[in-house]
Amino acid sequence: MRVLIDSRWDADTGIGKLYREVMARAPAYISPTFVQSGMGLGNLLTPLMLARQIRMHNDADVFYSPSFMPPLYSRIPVVFTIHDLMHLFYYTRWHRLYYQQVIARLAAKADRIITVSQFSKGQLVDLLGIDERLITVVYNGVDDRYRANGDIYESDAPYFLYVGNRRKNKNLPAMLTAFARAAVPLDFQFFLTGNSDGETAVLVEQLGIGNRVRFLGHVPEENLPALYRGAHATLFVSLMEGFGLPIVESMAAGTPVLTSTAGPLPEVAGGAALCVDPHDIGAIAHGMEVLATDSDRHGQLKAAGLDRAAQFTWADTAARTWEVITDKRRK
Incomplete structure (x- = not known):
């Protein structure tokens, strides 16, 4: 399976840690390709850039991102992770509007959304109006x-x-x-x-x-x-x-x-x-x-x-994440 991955999140952060652990345990049948862009992670044009990257990689079977920025549009299934909704509470009014009017609308078009707790899943449903059937909870692990x-x-x-x-x-x-x-x-x-x-x-x-x-x-x-x-x-x-x-x-x-x-x-x-x-x-x-x-x-x-x-391992996190990415039973 050919998976296009937003690797820009590979850094010394919590999201970067998740990304590295998941990538280190990619199944043997995965053929990864990576987004080629120097665009900053918080750039408001990221959804458009990702849509163009998907169009350029015309042999990809699915797109995956370890964080909250989805593409503006996509011809292939989209799977991405929303870790929390902190932008709605602890950032600026503009962050809140962007999350509500852009991220929420694009998230609703995704094939699957991963989040890291039942609490975050509840927030995605209640605050962004995302169909709970699209959301899978995958806990983080510990090294x-x-x-x-x-x-x-x-x-x-x-x-x-x-x-x-x-x-x-x-x-x-x-x-x-x-x-x-x-x-x-x-x-x-x-x-x-x-x-x-x-x-x-x-x-x-x-x-x-x-x-x-x-x-x-x-x-x-x-x-x-x-x-x-x-x-x-x-x-x-x-x-x-x-x-x-x-x-x-x-x-x-x-x-x-x-x-x-x-x-x-x-x-x-x-x-x-x-x-x-x-x-x-x-x-x-x-x-x-x-x-x-x-x-x-x-x-x-x-x-x-x-x-x-002992109940939290990166092996379990990675296995469940790849199950979601490669799931053929999509909407």
């Missing part, structure tokens, strides 16, 4: 390098870990505020990936926790497993996600997780994480206190997390 046996990051103090960016949906200010209020031993640190930025740095100083917060800068993926293993717990109390990969990465490493009751996070956690209201600073702080002081609860969450993380 074997995150499993519990491996190097451990050495720190001179216990630390909570946050892995992610600083977008509003990540709820980082609430986590930092809760950390400042939590009745946890004062030697506990708050480690977060990425460099210090103005807004976060000001908040940290206002909260009086400048000596307890450490910005780790860019952390290469190969160093993340040890960082998770060294943490006392991982904090991922987001307002909204499509999936929440740090939850299963941390669980696989044997580190308990404090996460949110919002979006798909309880679905992904599967009862193996401590879930709190992301809008309630007191609840977030109490969650930190439990993880820092209740050794029995900490141990229970560690064991439950290991079991839960």
